[in-house]
Amino acid sequence: xxxxxxxxxxxxxxxxxxxxxxxxxxxxxxxxxxxxxxxxxxxxxxxxxxxxxxxxxxxxxxxxxxxxxxxxxxxxxxxxxxxxxxxxxxxxxxxxxxxxxxxxxxxxxxxxxxxxxxxxxxxxxxxxxxxxxxxxxxxxxxxxxxxxxxxxxxxxxxxxxxxxxxxxxxxxxxxxxxxxxxxxxxxxxxxxxxxxxxxxxxxxxxxxxxxxxxxxxxxxxxxxxxxxxxxxxxxxxxxxxxxxxxxxxxxxxxxxxxxxxxxxxxxxxxxxxxxxxxxxxxxxxxxx
Amino acid sequence: xxxxxxxxxxxxxxxxxxxxxxxxxxxxxxxxxxxxxxxxxxxxxxxxxxxxxxxxxxxxxxxxxxxxxxxxxxxxxxxxxxxxxxxxxxxxxxxxxxxxxxxxxxxxxxxxxxxxxxxxxxxxxxxxxxxxxxxxxxxxxxxxxxxxxxxxxxxxxxxxxxxxxxxxxxxxxxxxxxxxxxxxxxxxxxxxxxxxxxxxxxxxxxxxxxxxxxxxxxxxxxxxxxxxxxxxxxxxxxxxxxxxxxxxxxxxxxxxxxxxxxxxxxxxxxxxxxxxxxxxxxxxxxxxxxxxxxxxxxxxxxxxxxxxxxxxxxxxxxxxxxxxxxxxxxxxxxxxxxxxxxxxxxxxxxxxxxxxxxxxxxxxxxxxxxxxxx
Numbered sequence: 001x002x003x004x005x006x007x008x009x010x011x012x013x014x015x016x017x018x019x020x021x022x023x024x025x026x027x028x029x030x031x032x033x034x035x036x037x038x039x040x041x042x043x044x045x046x047x048x049x050x051x052x053x054x055x056x057x058x059x060x061x062x063x064x065x066x067x068x069x070x071x072x073x074x075x076x077x078x079x080x081x082x083x084x085x086x087x088x089x090x091x092x093x094x095x096x097x098x099x100x101x102x103x104x105x106x107x108x109x110x111x112x113x114x115x116x117x118x119x120x121x122x123x124x125x126x127x128x129x130x131x132x133x134x135x136x137x138x139x140x141x142x143x144x145x146x147x148x149x150x151x152x153x154x155x156x157x158x159x160x161x162x163x164x165x166x167x168x169x170x171x172x173x174x175x176x177x178x179x180x181x182x183x184x185x186x187x188x189x190x191x192x193x194x195x196x197x198x199x200x201x202x203x204x205x206x207x208x209x210x211x212x213x214x215x216x217x218x219x220x221x222x223x224x225x226x227x228x229x230x231x232x233x234x235x236x237x238x239x240x241x242x243x244x245x246x247x248x249x250x251x252x253x254x255x256x257x258x259x260x261x262x263x264x265x266x267x268x269x270x271x272x273x274x275x276x277x278x279x280x281x282x283x284x285x286x287x288x
Numbered sequence: 289x290x291x292x293x294x295x296x297x298x299x300x301x302x303x304x305x306x307x308x309x310x311x312x313x314x315x316x317x318x319x320x321x322x323x324x325x326x327x328x329x330x331x332x333x334x335x336x337x338x339x340x341x342x343x344x345x346x347x348x349x350x351x352x353x354x355x356x357x358x359x360x361x362x363x364x365x366x367x368x369x370x371x372x373x374x375x376x377x378x379x380x381x382x383x384x385x386x387x388x389x390x391x392x393x394x395x396x397x398x399x400x401x402x403x404x405x406x407x408x409x410x411x412x413x414x415x416x417x418x419x420x421x422x423x424x425x426x427x428x429x430x431x432x433x434x435x436x437x438x439x440x441x442x443x444x445x446x447x448x449x450x451x452x453x454x455x456x457x458x459x460x461x462x463x464x465x466x467x468x469x470x471x472x473x474x475x476x477x478x479x480x481x482x483x484x485x486x487x488x489x490x491x492x493x494x495x496x497x498x499x500x501x502x503x504x505x506x507x508x509x510x511x512x513x514x515x516x517x518x519x520x521x522x523x524x525x526x527x528x529x530x531x532x533x534x535x536x537x538x539x540x541x542x543x544x545x546x547x548x549x550x551x552x553x554x555x556x557x558x559x560x561x562x563x564x565x566x567x568x569x570x571x572x573x574x575x576x577x578x579x580x581x582x583x584x585x586x587x588x589x590x591x592x593x594x595x596x597x598x599x600x601x602x603x604x605x606x607x608x609x610x611x612x613x614x615x616x617x618x619x620x621x622x623x624x625x626x627x628x629x630x631x632x633x634x635x636x637x638x639x640x641x642x643x644x645x646x647x648x649x650x651x652x653x654x655x656x657x658x659x660x661x662x
């Protein structure tokens with residue numbers, strides 16, 4: 001076909017306009033809806049917390065937050081949540097591994113049990129755990145003579161947080177493990193790697209990002225958990241009192257500003273921690 | 289290292305993937321296992337690596353019995369179709385992996401592992417890419433890294449499972465030539481699996497044609513192509529026509545046409561003729577009369593489809609465009625065909641070609657692992 005000088009120019013012009021448009025239409029509209037929705041559901045209520053807390057002024061804010069009782073509760077809430085999330089990361093990974101790799105009778109039933117902490121009203125979980133771990137409970141009665149107290153003790157907080165956080169790790173890690181190529185393990189084996197090295201150097205690194213996500217979710221859920229903990233914790237000020245409970249107490253004392261001040265502190269801490277986990281995750285992901 | 293395989297058997301849920309395989313591989317040889325899917329070629333390769341435990345038989349590497357050695361103990365280099373590179377490790381760490389997992393005094397220090405990785409990167413012509421991650425490489429580069437990784441442990445034998453299967457045609461051709469050069473340089477005994485006859489014929493010293501868990505023929509590339517031992521090999525390596533004939537008193541008769549033969553067969557036979565081994569002859573010469581159905585020219589080759597006049601059997605013919613008689617090839621024309629080179633086998637009945645010995649649909653070992661990617 002002969003090429004006319006004009007055709008090429010027309011062609012390039014039409015190409016340029018096509019490039020200026022986006023391949024998928026509706027970007028402006030969808031972004032607008034997303035931002036409005038996010039604002040309405042998440043950002044505005046949270047901003048309200050800061051707005052209300054700001055009413056105290058810097059001095060009032062510092063005064064509320066630096067009280068020993070608030071500090072102790074924050075330490076317990078975040079500390080116990082961290083321990084519970086680490087626990088869940090380790091054992092959740094193990095559970096996911098067993099579910100993906102092995103067949104055993106009753107597997108589907110156990111699979112359904114894992115989701116129970118999702119679905120159960122938290123108060124039910126709290127009562128059940130308390131009944132088990134109290135000094136006269138099924139488990140508590142054997143632990144008490146050994147000097148291990150769980151109910152009405154910070155340990156109880158960790159137990160409740162572990163209970164409600166487990167499904168987050170299992171359900172995020174499971175699909176990644178299931179998709180891991182069998183060939184990677186076979187390749188490692190032909191290169192002389194034994195089972196343990198294959199797991200630690202080949203399989204685990206590939207589930208790292210998913211495990212971190214599960215860890216972050218379990219942690220966030222544990223920090224925010226209220227219902228199940230207040231039953232088992234005993235709520236002794238300075239010892240086993242979690243921050244969300246302290247907020248309720250402040251509200252019941254009509255100290256709204258104080259309650260929101262603590263809430264704002266919790267919010268900030270949670271946000272910073274999740275942000276840190278996300279950044280770490282992005283760093284892990286970038287390496288592949 | 290020479291390998292000997294004796295009467296190896298493996299059954300997957302009643303499907304015999306390997307039904308008694310015997311094979312000797314000489315040290316430094318480059319061998320192709322060729323066959324359709326389900327023929328057992330991948331199972332045999334995996335059995336050599338120890339990835340697939342065998343039900344019976346013996347595998348020897350050199351003088352030592354490797355039948356019951358674990359995968360780790362066999363020290364084989366295995367290259368997978370989909371590379372199986374460790375995505376979270378750099379290219380260099382991938383290549384060094386096999387050395388870094390060694391224990392005690394066998395384990396080289398970090399500097400030595402790095403040096404070895406560099407050497408291998410040079411060998412596979414990827415110098416300077418050591419710090420990249422697999423995701424940053426092209427398919428051909430990934431497969432070369434996989435090969436370097438397998439070579440790093442100084443394997444007794446290198447096993448490649450459809451190594452070029454996931455690559456596009458151009459890269460595949462380049463890599464094929466490159467692998468041949470690499471093999472000549474390193475001299476490692478190498479076995480590779482393929483279903484691509486062209487790949488097998490171009491690359492290998494010897495070709496092992498497999499079908500239904502058995503070896504049909506072992507031979508040099510010329511042997512398996514020019515003297516196929518069975519109808520299956522004839523059919524699988526290139527296209528082929530089948531005529532009915534009869535051997536009488538040292539002569540092959542096809543509907544009155546008489547041809548010479550030294551075949552020990554007598555009575556009814558199947559005559560296998562490749563399309564390019566048919567000649568077009570003048571009307572007066574002896575030959576098989578056929579009616580041309582369609583004609584197609586691709587470059588220097590003229591292809592024609594025709595039916596035999598005496599029994600209506602379908603015939604494919606390939607001629608050089610230099611053949612003066614190609615002018616007579618027009619649809620509807622009557623022509624005379626003379627088989628120049630042919631093979632005789634006992635009659636198979638009416639089973640159509642190409643479908644004769646293929647696959648049992650399930651339990652095909654080489655499809656394992658592909659599910660996740662599908």
